[in-house]
């Protein structure tokens with residue numbers, strides 16, 4: 001496949017290495033380190049799909065540019081979802097192809113699945129409070145992480161005594177604390193903790209490397225061309 005990489009940082013570089021090893025071709029790189037390369041000028045007919053891992057402030061414009069130019073786009077950037085419905089509309093208007101996941105690793109998508117099940121059960125049995133915690137490297141600019149937000153929003157849907165999340169300690173029983181920690185080079189750790197007077201139950205995912213994100217993004221990029229609409233990991237993995 002012919003890939004356009006938008007963003008050539010930690011994820012973009014890791015995707016390049018893995019993609020080439022799998023026989024794919026990188027036909028373009030859009031990143032501030034290549035100032036001559038501009039998404040608006042890129043001849044999109046030379047690529048099958050774009051993979052976008054940039055920055056919360058850049059992602060929506062990049063997604064818009066791909067959709068307007070008829071290029072299927074796999075986006076992994078977090079922190080831009082206040083624009084997501086606009087992206088969905090643009091995708092529909094342009095008969096485009098957009099794939100988005102706050103986390104592309106299979107392990108985290110299993111974690112999401114178990115998170116929904118556990119939230120439902122814990123709410124049924126009662127007596128538990130719940131919080132979400134995420135730990136990442138110090139270069140991460142957004143908080144809470146996109147993954148923590150996906151998990152928190154699922155808890156709000158399945159554990160109805162929590163009605164709103166807050167990125168600090170809860171100040172009322174209906175608030176779900178989503179706590180963020182930035183330290184060292186931690187790749188990405190997410191923990192959902194249920195506590196009662198009697199015991200504690202935890203669901204934890206700890207990424208050891210970025211390989212899981214990279215492999216999932218490449219799977220999505222291999223799958224997306226030919227699929228029209230807005231898709232996520234549930235469509236790809238069937239979980």
Ligand SMILES: NC(=O)C1=CN([C@@H]2O[C@H](COP(=O)(O)OP(=O)(O)OC[C@H]3O[C@@H](n4cnc5c(N)ncnc54)[C@H](OP(=O)(O)O)[C@@H]3O)[C@@H](O)[C@H]2O)C=CC1
Pocket residue numbers: 006007008009010011012030031032033053054055056058062075076077078079101102103104105146213
């Ligand atoms: N969904 C998932 O599975 C995962 C998502 N992520 C998310 O992906 C994003 C990128 O992560 P990561 O690679 O670690 O970050 P990095 O900061 O390492 O890389 C981002 C790159 O994008 C560049 N960039 C910034 N603005 C633009 C733009 N307008 N067009 C093209 N390139 C641009 C940056 O350049 P410069 O440094 O000069 O600004 C940098 O080279 C983050 O939002 C992160 O949360 C990360 C891992 C997994």
Ligand SMILES: O=C(O)C1=N[C@H](C(=O)O)C[C@H](O)C1
Pocket residue numbers: 078102103136140144145146147148187188189
């Ligand atoms: O910025 C990162 O590094 C990561 N970002 C994603 C997120 O915000 O959830 C996914 C992963 O945790 C790594």
